[in-house]
Amino acid sequence: xxxxxxxxxxxxxxxxxxxxxxxxxxxxxxxxxxxxxxxxxxxxxxxxxxxxxxxxxxxxxxxxxxxxxxxxxxxxxxxxxxxxxxxxxxxxxxxxxxxxxxxxxxxxxxxxxxxxxxxxxxxxxxxxxxxxxxxxxxxxxxxxxxxxxxxxxxxxxxxxxxxxxxxxxxxxxxxxxxxxxxxxxxxxxxxxxxxxxxxxxxxxxxxxxxxxxxxxxxxxxxxxxxxxxxxxxxxxxxxxxxxxxxxxxxxxxxxxxxxxxxxxxxxxxxxxxxxxxxxx
Amino acid sequence: xxxxxxxxxxxxxxxxxxxxxxxxxxxxxxxxxxxxxxxxxxxxxxxxxxxxxxxxxxxxxxxxxxxxxxxxxxxxxxxxxxxxxxxxxxxxxxxxxxxxxxxxxxxxxxxxxxxxxxxxxxxxxxxxxxxxxxxxxxxxxxxxxxxxxxxxxxxxxxxxxxxxxxxxxxxxxxxxxxxxxxxxxxxxxxxxxxxxxxxxxxxxxxxxxxxxxxxxxxxxxxxxxxxxxxxxxxxxxxxxxxxxxxxxxxxxxxxxxxxxxxxxxxxxxxxxxxxxxxxxxxxxxx
Numbered sequence: 001x002x003x004x005x006x007x008x009x010x011x012x013x014x015x016x017x018x019x020x021x022x023x024x025x026x027x028x029x030x031x032x033x034x035x036x037x038x039x040x041x042x043x044x045x046x047x048x049x050x051x052x053x054x055x056x057x058x059x060x061x062x063x064x065x066x067x068x069x070x071x072x073x074x075x076x077x078x079x080x081x082x083x084x085x086x087x088x089x090x091x092x093x094x095x096x097x098x099x100x101x102x103x104x105x106x107x108x109x110x111x112x113x114x115x116x117x118x119x120x121x122x123x124x125x126x127x128x129x130x131x132x133x134x135x136x137x138x139x140x141x142x143x144x145x146x147x148x149x150x151x152x153x154x155x156x157x158x159x160x161x162x163x164x165x166x167x168x169x170x171x172x173x174x175x176x177x178x179x180x181x182x183x184x185x186x187x188x189x190x191x192x193x194x195x196x197x198x199x200x201x202x203x204x205x206x207x208x209x210x211x212x213x214x215x216x217x218x219x220x221x222x223x224x225x226x227x228x229x230x231x232x233x234x235x236x237x238x239x240x241x242x243x244x245x246x247x248x249x250x251x252x253x254x255x256x257x258x259x260x261x262x263x264x265x266x267x268x269x270x271x272x273x274x275x276x277x278x279x280x
Numbered sequence: 281x282x283x284x285x286x287x288x289x290x291x292x293x294x295x296x297x298x299x300x301x302x303x304x305x306x307x308x309x310x311x312x313x314x315x316x317x318x319x320x321x322x323x324x325x326x327x328x329x330x331x332x333x334x335x336x337x338x339x340x341x342x343x344x345x346x347x348x349x350x351x352x353x354x355x356x357x358x359x360x361x362x363x364x365x366x367x368x369x370x371x372x373x374x375x376x377x378x379x380x381x382x383x384x385x386x387x388x389x390x391x392x393x394x395x396x397x398x399x400x401x402x403x404x405x406x407x408x409x410x411x412x413x414x415x416x417x418x419x420x421x422x423x424x425x426x427x428x429x430x431x432x433x434x435x436x437x438x439x440x441x442x443x444x445x446x447x448x449x450x451x452x453x454x455x456x457x458x459x460x461x462x463x464x465x466x467x468x469x470x471x472x473x474x475x476x477x478x479x480x481x482x483x484x485x486x487x488x489x490x491x492x493x494x495x496x497x498x499x500x501x502x503x504x505x506x507x508x509x510x511x512x513x514x515x516x517x518x519x520x521x522x523x524x525x526x527x528x529x530x531x532x533x534x535x536x537x538x539x540x541x542x543x544x545x546x547x548x549x550x551x552x553x554x555x556x557x558x559x560x561x562x563x564x565x566x
Contacts (some may be wrong), residue, residue: 024367032364032376035357038432039379042394043386045404049397059397059404099296106293118294125305127541129493131510132530133305135517139315139527140308159304162297220387222496227518240389244396244500256390267385
């Protein structure tokens with residue numbers, strides 16, 4: 001093959017040269033390695049800190065003790081903020097998933113200008129600066145007496161979580177063949193039954209991913225929560241914020257480590273599910 | 281057609297999402313806008329005050345400079361990284377993509393707290409500088425520290441549009457340039473860089489825009505003396521309770537942001553980049 005005239009084997013020679021002449025330079029690989037460290041390392045610093053015996057944020061950590069974890073799980077302020085966050089994030093995930101899935105299904109069936117406009121509109125909460133949204137929501141909620149209430153938190157968090165659900169369900173619907181619904185209908189299924197029996201199972205992974213993202217968005221949200229907080233109801237990120245700014249409370253390192261581990265596990269969940277489904 | 285049987289109108293399914301968006305976002309924003317032009321009486325004074333009160337302009341300028349520095353740093357780090365992503369095996373590419381998304385999905389407070397530990401006085405970074413003889417470098421409570429922490433979390437927004445643009449460039453063009461006697465540097469600047477400019481523009485505008493609205497990082501790592509616009513906005517709302525002035529400033533930030541994002545979107549890739557970041561997709565549709 002390689003011995004044939006240049007005109008016939010042109011591409012083959014070209015491809016072989018390609019790898020030879022064009023290696024990835026070593027400095028680029030080294031640079032990539034440094035950037036990877038820049039991405040990962042900082043967050044890992046909180047884990048050794050969470051076992052420190054010091055009363056401040058000093059680094060390197062001193063000694064080894066479970067004291068901070070013990071404090072986290074016995075101090076009512078931290079425990080309340082944790083359960084508040086769970087409550088708000090769970091309700092947000094349920095509401096945002098329902099609303100967002102409905103919107104994504106509707107958008108997948110619509111075409112043209114209106115659909116494109118609505119799609120862009122639904123992305124606004126992601127691009128609008130959180131602080132501007134927080135200020136506007138805070139002022140409005142003061143008037144509606146929603147600040148410091150579970151309902152206020154859930155509504156505000158749902159508004160910013162819906163786009164994530166729409167994106168992930170839209171992605172799942174992209175691989176969905178509408179002919180299947182026609183088949184279901186021709187076999188005598190009603191539209192709502194066809195949705196539950198055909199559409200839902202096929203996009204369930206997209207819905208699950210969306211629900212997980214909605215939960216994390218709410219569980220981790222600081223800016224809106226800082227404005228909506230009340231002395232009697234605040235979420236865990238707000239308590240963490242307080243422990244850096246108001247009290248110098250090293251318990252935050254335990255809280256941070258738990259957050260990092262929890263979010264990582266939750267975030268890896270859809271990847272693991274996807275990996276398992278692929279192997280099946 | 282039998283398909284008519286399953287055609288029931290789709291728009292009612294959109295109603296809950298749009299109602300929520302309107303009630304929680306659009307109405308409060310409209311309310312803020314109206315308040316900013318109707319207090320006291322119908323006036324634009326809240327807006328003209330932004331440019332004459334002496335504080336706002338300084339803070340806006342500082343915010344723009346910080347955002348520009350973050351953008352430049354993100355481009356310098358993100359461009360080679362995105363390029364590397366186009367060159368490695370698909371498996372390694374997937375890993376590099378997950379890694380780039382890590383700061384975005386690690387807890388906001390945990391990440392900022394980690395930066396406090398690292399950048400604080402007597403912390404590891406300062407010790408490192410002292411070791412090399414630079415004794416008086418301060419990161420905590422300065423815009424330098426804020427910039428470092430912001431760059432880390434903004435990188436996905438630079439890398440993703442760049443990756444999609446660089447991945448589409450035919451690298452054989454570079455070899456052709458080399459074959460025609462060009463030096464590697466000249467081949468890069470004359471062939472590769474011009475082809476990548478769309479992605480660069482999208483990433484630059486996106487990172488700059490999103491950097492303008494940062495609140496938690498400057499509030500925790502910066503100092504009140506060197507506050508950025510988000511801190512000013514929060515202060516005017518919760519401490520001074522001057523809702524009209526805060527509203528005017530908020531509207532200014534919002535309009536600048538949305539205009540820039542729309543522009544970046546026109547350059548291509550922005551909305552899909554946000555989509556990828558939002559959905560944490562590891563491998564696109566390829």
